[in-house]
């Protein structure tokens with residue numbers, strides 16, 4: 815197997831036990847904020863789009879990438895694998 819094929823197969827594997835940066839941010843939130851965040855993920859509660867949620871997370875001091883917010887919301891990040 816080439817190094818490239820090897821890297822590609824490893825990159826595809828889920829990393830267990832380590833959430834993405836948004837998952838980490840959620841884990842460090844206070845209880846009420848985490849509850850609001852979970853509701854937002856389900857499409858309930860706060861009516862925020864990804865950009866608005868990203869801005870809110872920045873304002874709370876969570877350094878996360880905007881794309882990661884979208885990936886986390888869609889269940890496309892390593893938290894849900």
Ligand SMILES: [Zn+2]
Pocket residue numbers: 833834835836837885886891892893894
């Ligand atoms: Zn995540």
